[in-house]
Amino acid sequence: MSSGIEHEDRFRRVYAGNFQPLLAYALRRTEQPEDAADVVAETFLVAWRRSYEMPADAEVRLWLYGVARRVLANHHRTGLRRERLGERLRHRLRDVVAADPGREVPERLAIQAALARLGELDREVLTLTIWEGLEPREVAAVLRVNPAAVRTRLLRARARLRDLIGDDLAPSGHVLDVLKAPAAKEGR
Incomplete structure (x- = not known):
């Protein structure tokens, strides 16, 4: 040996x-x-x-x-799954935007609470990707980390968020749908 x-x-x-x-x-x-x-x-x-x-x-x-x-x-295989998931998410997002925005409030609160339970870097990778629409290489540039590390963290953060919230918050909602849905603007 x-x-x-x-x-x-x-x-x-x-x-x-x-x-x-x-x-x-x-x-x-x-x-x-x-x-x-x-x-x-x-x-x-x-x-x-x-x-x-x-x-x-x-x-x-x-x-x-x-x-x-x-x-x-x-x-x-992962790329194909990602493409199919993206297509499903785009369809659901259209439904969420057209739906009653009041329905989203409990879901948003649940997501905010779950996001708070993620580690700081995982939360930042997830929100930069979903809210800001950045690609992993762009997130890596913002955070000054390796793009491969961003991809790994993103997969783990999404899985952890789903574990914390569940895949479906409501019959037609999805964790990532609610994250991407624009917040209603307050006007008086």
């Missing part, structure tokens, strides 16, 4: 020798360079976690391509 230092040294060699080819592989299979970077990062994370399965150096690149291929498949 090799020592921890030998293990780390081997991983560093594998990373250094395969980063560029894997990035090129991912760039040719994704629409955005940021997505390719995420795929490569996830591939090496899997490689680190499963390093005991990593074959000999002569075969390691092929093994990494296999890991990257599965990561890409997950990435594409």
Whole structure:
């Protein structure tokens, strides 16, 4: 059995020798360079976690391509789910805007309370994305963090918010619908 230092040294060699080819592989299979970077990062994370399965150096690149291929498949499935969710949310938003705004008050209060229970960075990532309409790379620039960290935090924050509130606040409402619905302006 090799020592921890030998293990780390081997991983560093594998990373250094395969980063560029894997990035090129991912760039040719994704629409955005940021997505390719995420795929490569996830591939090496899997490689680190499963390093005991990593074959000999002569075969390691092929093994990494296999890991990257599965990561890409997950990435594409997630993209399709995101697109379908976006379409459903757009339809629901139209319903919410046309509905009675008084119905939203209890839902807004529930969301505000749930948002207060999120960590500061998670709350900021979520609100910058939903209220301000920023893309993850833009949120990353505002917060001066890595775009991959924003994407991860956004997924976790949405899941946590759904856990705190539930997916449906009312028969026709949705957590994210209420978050995006414009607040009624007070006029006298």
